[in-house]
Amino acid sequence: MMLKLSQPNISEEAIAAVADVIRSGQLVHGTENEAFEKELAAYLGCEDVVLVSSGTAALHLALLALDIGPNDAVLVPDFTFPATANAVALVGARPVIVDVDPNTYTLSARQLEAVIQTWKGPERLRAIMPVHEFGCPADMQEINRIAKAHGLFVVEDAACALGATFQGRKLGTLGDIGCFSFHPRKTLTTGEGGALCTNDAELARRLRRLRNHGMERTASGMQFFEPATNYRLTNFQAALGRHQLPQLDGWIERRSALAKAYCELLQPLAQTGRLSLPSLIPGHSWQTFMVVLDGLADRNAIILQLRNEGVEANLGAQSLSSIGLYGPVAQDLKYGPLLYQHGLALPLFEKLSLSDVQHVVKALGTLISI
Structure with a gap:
């Protein structure tokens, strides 16, 4: 028998909950999504959580919501899954690669400061995207200090780090936007899936619009406000996530x-x-x-x-x-x-x-x- 590298932990109760949603016929965004978003927000201690179809989708939407695009640059750590830099490239911006700490495997604040101080690229530095690699917290105190000093957004790639903390606060809640993955290699999984969290109500509103074709419900019905994606998480995936969160x-x-x-x-x-x-x-x-x-x-x-x-x-x-x-x-x-x-x-x-x-x-x- 092979001792696997990783193994999802899905109970029979969670499987039954998924089956109930499938039988209901409400397969796309629905009541399970709404409940899971509220429960995740309470767990993380943030104002808003927005569920999406993958961790990569979360990173992509975060950059779109911050209007980062061509002629911009985002600082990313060298040691990470390529989705981190791919999201930057997808919006037309340049990933600027920064070395990591050899003991934590996370973004080196010292190297980050050095890259910013010596930056001579044609693009404008707009954001830092620290990765909490394998669930290890990056030095968010120093990263936020550097970001504030240079007027940069902070988008936390907390794909591996749901439930991890830094100085008593949940990772993902320490920057402008936090991004999570629910891939099967993650501790909590919905198969594919992801989420964003923020304490900025306007950002949350735009993130919800961007994940759903640029649509928003108004007093006169659904209206389209901007070209956007379809990055919705299904209702049965949300049910799967909800039943794991308490554990x-x-x-x-x-x-x-x-x-x-x-x-x-x-x-x-x-x-x-x-x-x-x-x-x-x-x-x-x-x-x-x-x-x-x-x-x-x-x-x-x-x-x-x-x-x-x-x-x-x-x-x-x-x-x-x-x-x-x-x-x-x-x-x-x-x-x-x-x-x-x-x-x-x-x-x-x-x-x-x-x-x-x-x-x-x-x-x-x-x-x-x-």
Whole structure:
């Protein structure tokens, strides 16, 4: 039996709730969506949540709602899934790639400041898009300070970070707009799906309009206000998400305990220098657990060998600069490419047992000690 990298946690009650919605015939945006938006807003401690069809849709709508487009530039971290930069490119703006912190894998505030100070591109810097990679909070205090000093919007890519916190506040609520994903690799999943959150009522109103063909209900009926998308989440997907939300904090607590166990068991290997461990940052939601192998290890070979031991593993995320799709970079990038080349994601989900973690660590230790 293969120990999977990730595994959705969907109860029979959640499946029954989805079936009830399907039987009702109300499949598109409906009462489940409205309820889920309110429940998510209460959970996050924000004024408005807007459900959409994916995390990428959330990022795209956030930039559209802020009127970011051609001749603009958005600062993004190097180590992330390409959806972060793709959303910027989709609105015609330029992704400006900034290096990350090697211990948290998130946007380096020091490098961010340096890129802004030395920016000479023809585009106007408009926003910072920090990614809370794998559920680890970026340094939002410093990022918001920098954004305020330079008049920039902050769009949090919290795709992996629903339920994670920074200084007691939920991630996604610390900037102008927060964006979430409900992909099956995320702790709470609706299959595909996503959400945005904001405390700006006018932004929320426009986001709802932009996800639904530019339409808005008025006293005289539905009217079209601008060309827009169809990024609605279905009513049955919302039902699936609603039934997981009450369990989310407990799942995060379990993941945190498993991440701590991984770090303790892998510490002897870390002391030899064969790998480095992620920082146990307060507020981390641990959507993924990734170690960084040393330069002697052949990661791709180790992934195949772990599979032979019944363990699924993979790379963690991509380096935007290494992909080479987003134009010239504004600085020398060290850690994003390193994490991309040597990062190894190991199984982590709340139903994982301590003996499973021990099995993974033993298998990995045998392979990299050869």
